[in-house]
Amino acid sequence: METGRHRPHGLGSAGLGLHVLLCSSLLLNAVFFTRHFLRASPTTTTPRLGDDGLSWALQAAREAEAVAAADCSGHGSVFLDGVAGEDGKPGCECNSCFSGPDCSVRTRNCTADADSGNPLFLEPYWMRHAAASAVVFSGWHRMSYTTTDGRFHSVELDRHIRRLHRAVGNAVVDDKYLVYGSGSAQLINALVYALSPEGNAASPPASVVATVPYYPVYKSQTVMFDGREYRWAGSTATWANNGSRNSTKDFIEFVTSPNNPDSALRKPVLAGSSAIVDRAYYWPHLTHIPAPADEDVMLFTTSKLSGHAGSRFGWALVRDENVAKRAIFYTEQSIMGASRDTQLRILKILKVILANLHSKEDIFAFGYDVMRSRWRRLNAVVSRSSRISLQKIQPQYCTYFKRTKEPSPAYAWVKCEWEEDVDCYETLLAAGIISRSGTLNEAGARYTRVSLLKTQDDFDVLLERITDFVDAEKHSRAPAGSSSI
Amino acid sequence: METGRHRPHGLGSAGLGLHVLLCSSLLLNAVFFTRHFLRASPTTTTPRLGDDGLSWALQAAREAEAVAAADCSGHGSVFLDGVAGEDGKPGCECNSCFSGPDCSVRTRNCTADADSGNPLFLEPYWMRHAAASAVVFSGWHRMSYTTTDGRFHSVELDRHIRRLHRAVGNAVVDDKYLVYGSGSAQLINALVYALSPEGNAASPPASVVATVPYYPVYKSQTVMFDGREYRWAGSTATWANNGSRNSTKDFIEFVTSPNNPDSALRKPVLAGSSAIVDRAYYWPHLTHIPAPADEDVMLFTTSKLSGHAGSRFGWALVRDENVAKRAIFYTEQSIMGASRDTQLRILKILKVILANLHSKEDIFAFGYDVMRSRWRRLNAVVSRSSRISLQKIQPQYCTYFKRTKEPSPAYAWVKCEWEEDVDCYETLLAAGIISRSGTLNEAGARYTRVSLLKTQDDFDVLLERITDFVDAEKHSRAPAGSSSI
Structure with a gap:
């Protein structure tokens, strides 16, 4: 304003115009310059504001992007916690059958490893949704044992899990309690515990069974924990033809639907048993959804929903309050609840999934x-x-x-x-x-x-x-x- | 260069100087302008570069900083996964005895809650080290079941845990195996399992004991899991005066050193027993360190080291290979390893701790x-x-x-x-x-x-x-x- 009102000396009208333009331009530069250089400094403990208004999160954002920008030829990735090489930096982790510093070398006559159910078919989806699915953890994020339910469950995550089931139509959630676990793997034994007779020497142990072909972890985990209140009792075929209906009341039957390994939709075989219905694969990318599942006890996991197997997060939907309480007690006693870090990350992942349902980015x-x-x-x-x-x-x-x-x-x-x-x-x-x-x-x-x-x-x-x-x-x-x- | 070499027409020398200055300034404007506005757009799937060179991580960084910037009067915090209010945003979560939207209202005659061992005394440390301790998770970070050891353990985290013990001098690590758990809580039963007789009907169950006053979870967890290979057998006092040395060989003795609740440094009481020495509090902010601990089986946790209780991360140092293998088998069967999200976050936390040892920011x-x-x-x-x-x-x-x-x-x-x-x-x-x-x-x-x-x-x-x-x-x-x- 000052510049415009006082006419400068010794310049004609062309010079004046130039002068005004120059001053405006210099002023604009000064603004940009200030914003550009007063950014967070990684080494100071009181970071200043940067161009994007960023301060303390800037360094971490740069680190993550620098790591992600590495060239692994489309056959591998670099991760922030990759093994540091001689230069102190993590290198490419190559997909099977690829090697070399940038994963560009294809192994000749490579053996195909089709063993594990590692859900990496969804990795490209998350790379496409990089901005929306990223999360920044502050150093002080949720240090406390307790979170928003006063115990170990995130209330927002609970809401989003229920929203997702309603939107997809794959499970009835309104009359169910939610139990979080460190993967649905943990909830296998948590639910066996919850459905077994309560520490009572008078009750015989429950018989844990499944129908062939079944997911082997039901057996291996039950055998490993080997609690006095239950016992692995093999295939349902041994018991289904037993004839005696009464004998079924102490069974805990695992049902996987769709089944792992053969993808068949299944129902419990033993009438009157307590069924744990593992719905890990009951999502529309892996099966058709005939109707919302509504069993008394159902298991889900992010592994097969979003592909986040490494996060170790699963949940159970449980109709009976006492069974839910016992399963929650189990997760609290054993691990004091699923990692709050993972709960935040999965919340973000579910938000992205929900925001894109029925769009071209579904x-x-x-x-x-x-x-x-x-x-x-x-x-x-x-x-x-x-x-x-x-x-x-x-x-x-x-x-x-x-x-x-x-x-x-x-x-x-x-x-x-x-x-x-x-x-x-x-x-x-x-x-x-x-x-x-x-x-x-x-x-x-x-x-x-x-x-x-x-x-x-x-x-x-x-x-x-x-x-x-x-x-x-x-x-x-x-x-x-x-x-x- | 062009501008300097070709003399412009119709301007005197003062005008020429202005012209050069203006052109330079406008050019600089253009550069700044381009960098300023070609930043990542949260809604595009192919983000562009921002001022700080940021693209996909920018949105998450802004979200985290916006949340952290909320004013909770120094008596509370806002977290990214806080319960959303009517405006869709998380509000302040107030410390005990404070309330109101900004936690500025002090509760009169408030009851002091000194129950839990929630290690929030370290929260201000992480707020002071905000830039160094933040971590950005990409949506595709470690989706796989397996990580850098080919199983479920981060190799870099292993290295940093060992470095920290060596630098602090609180544990001998060179002849030990590392076992990760979802909190040291999980490793309590993992080690009871690992030290119990292997599924052999001929062996009597191991007796799990501790010396009064002991941490109650040793008992409550052992009773809950109730495996056939072990049994809670109460206080060591019952057995120490037994006289028979031979009778001690089937004991698994929990020793907490420094002890929870009384802070005393302790040693096993029953000669010849398998001791699990819980070293959760054996860090220099909570006790003096007379010498590096070197027991056969030791437990540690981030809860009492860095204050990250909500992350649920602990580790055991185990001398015997077979015991370590059995404990790892337990964590793999039960939860398929500690959350890889948490492993990345704790790696960053340990890096900050290590970088500041013996400095004024120790x-x-x-x-x-x-x-x-x-x-x-x-x-x-x-x-x-x-x-x-x-x-x-x-x-x-x-x-x-x-x-x-x-x-x-x-x-x-x-x-x-x-x-x-x-x-x-x-x-x-x-x-x-x-x-x-x-x-x-x-x-x-x-x-x-x-x-x-x-x-x-x-x-x-x-x-x-x-x-x-x-x-x-x-x-x-x-x-x-x-x-x-």
Whole structure:
């Protein structure tokens, strides 16, 4: 203002215009300059404001972006807590079958590892939603034992879990209590504890059972904890034909629906038993959703919902108050509740999922596309084989997508059909494929589980090995009955 | 360069100088302008670079800083996952005895809650080290089940835990295996499992014991899990005088050193037993360090080291390979390893602690100052009382500070001295102080534990209530033997 009102000496009108422009320009520079350099300094304990208005969070944001910007050729990632190399910095962690400092070297004739249910097929989704899904933890975030429910459960996370179930239509939540665990894995034993007779020497221990083929951890965990109030009692088949209805009342039956390994929707087999229905895979990217699940005790996990297996977060929906209280008591006694760090991170993840439902960025649409494509490609190859076969899954109407959905299962449940292939795991291993033997599910060695959930690199290598295996059939042995043709 | 070499037309030398200056200035404007406005947009999926070179992490950094900037009058905090109010935003969570939207209203005659061992005395330290201790989680951070050791343990975190023990001199780590747990709480049962006879019907169950006064969770957790391979067998006093040395070989003895509740350094009592030595409080802000601890099985936790109780992270140092393997198997079967989110966060916290050791920003010097001051002030008041007394702690030489250290215990172990005060917990409660009854430690109702670890607000209110209580003694009753004076 001062500049405009006092006419400068010794300059014509062109000079005046220039002068005003120059002053404005210099002033603007000064503003930008100030904002640019008065940013947070990583070494001071009282950071100043930066260009983006950032102070203490700036250094961490830069570190995270610098790490994420590393070039791993699309076949690996760098993580903030990666093992530091000689330069003190973490390097690329390469996907299976890739190596080298930037993961650009493809391993020749690499064995396909299709063992674990590692849900990395969703990693690209989170890279696409980088800005919305990032979270900054301050050093003082939730240091306390207690959080917003006065105990160990985040109230906002509880609300968002319920919102998600309502929006997806995969579970009835209104009449259920929520129990958090360090993964749904922890809740397996928490619920066995909660459903077993309370410390009472007069009651016989509950019998923990499941139907073949079942998820092996139900057995291995129950055997490991080996509490006096329960005992692993094997397959439901032993008991279902027992005839005596009364004998079922002390059973705790694990039901996985859709089932791991074969993706079938299942119901409890033993009438009158306490059922723990594991709904880990009951999301629209991995199965059709016929109706909201409404069992008394249901298990869910972020591993198969959002792909966050490493976070170790799962939850149970429990109808009965006393069962819920006992399960919560278990998680409090054993770990004093699921990590509050993880609860914050998962809250952010659920917010992103909710904000994008039924949009073109819907995580279920994304995941379904990936998994359907993998299933189609695998079937196209295996359909040429007489040596191995896959489980049959029909297209079904899905209430979430409001249309018929093609199969998009998490696993291929492979059967070896040739008589001499008595150990299907070994048969595939000889073909360069690591699977998970059906003996672990009590389904016998004729079956083996092949994971389809992993990275695209993993799937691509798997498909190569399977293709080679099927192509080699005609040289291996003609199947029985066709040898004379 | 162009501008300087080609002389512009129609301007004198003053005008030329202005012109050059203007052009430079406008160019600089353009540079700043571009950098300022081409920053990450929260709504785009392909964020652009911002002023600070930030893209996808910017939105999260802003959210975290906006939340942290809220005014809670120094008597509360806002957290990212706080319960959303009507405006959709989380509000202040006030310290005990404060309320109102900005925590500015002090509750009159507020009851002092000195129950839990919530280590919030360290919260101000992390606020002072905001920039260094913040961590940004990308949406795709460590989605995998496996991390840098090929299983569930971060290799960098392992290295930093060992570095810290070596630098502090509080534990010998070189011949030990590391086992992570979801808090040291989880490792209590993991180690009971690991030290119990392996599933062998021929072996009698191990007897799990501790010396009075002991941390109650050893008992409550052992009773809850109730595995067939072990059994809670009460106080060591029952067995120490047994006479038979051979009978001790099946004991698993919990030893807390410094002890919770009374801060005494302790050793196992039963010769030949398997001892689990809980070293949660063996850090220089809470005790003197006479020498590095070197027991076969030791427990540590971030709760009492850095104050991060809500993160749920603890570790065991284990000498025997088979015991370590069994404990790791337990954590893998039960929760598939401690949250990888928490492992990253704790890595950052340990880096900050390590970088500041023996500097003026040393966390142990900070914590020691706070806790010593609290103990001094409490003692000054209680020394005027004949009704209650505190445990006696002598100043001792500390190898970490390289000087004699005054007492700075986590808890006051209060004894009610008057005959009629048979329940010390009730006596303090009547005086407006919530403590934790010594009956829980099997020490009897004459004793009660008062926590000194909480926020400064908590301590200040506690000291007020204790002062009122001691001041009121002369009106309550003259102590026995002095009634005639």
